[in-house]
Structure formats: structure tokens, C-alpha cells
Amino acid sequence: MTAYVQVGIVLSLLIGVGMLFISRSKRMNRKTLQWLGYFLIIVSIVLIIFGIFQYVDAEKHSLTH
Numbered sequence: 001m002t003a004y005v006q007v008g009i010v011l012s013l014l015i016g017v018g019m020l021f022i023s024r025s026k027r028m029n030r031k032t033l034q035w036l037g038y039f040l041i042i043v044s045i046v047l048i049i050f051g052i053f054q055y056v057d058a059e060k061h062s063l064t065h
Contacts, residue, residue, distance in 0.1 A: 007051060014044040 021037030 011044050011047060014040050018044065
């Protein structure tokens with residue numbers, strides 16, 4: 001598998017677990033699990049943004065050589 005596929009799988013798992021924490025927070029310790037879910041989703045989005053920046057930077061670098 002390529003690195004992009006592996007990163008995509010990990011990020012989708014992080015987002016899925018975050019959604020689970022948010023949805024299950026109604027039954028358990030509500031605030032802690034809800035914040036943990038939001039945190040996982042935000043971290044996933046930041047990682048996606050950094051991945052896009054890295055891909056764009058690599059494309060620009062190959063164009064200049």
C-alpha cells in the first residue's frame with residue numbers, strides 16, 4: 001500500500017472513533033468523552049491539512065528541477 005492510502009485509513013479511523021466518542025457521550029461521562037471526540041476530529045482535520053500542504057510542496061519542488 002502507498003503511504004497516502006495508509007494515512008487515509010488512519011485518519012478515517014480517528015474520525016470514526018471521534019464520532020463514536022461524541023455519540024456515546026450521552027450515556028457515559030458526558031463532557032469528557034464529548035471533548036475527546038471533538039479533539040480527535042480536530043486533530044484529524046489538522047493532519048489532513050498538513051498532508052495537503054506536504055503534497056503541494058512536493059509537487060512544486062519537482063516542477064523547479
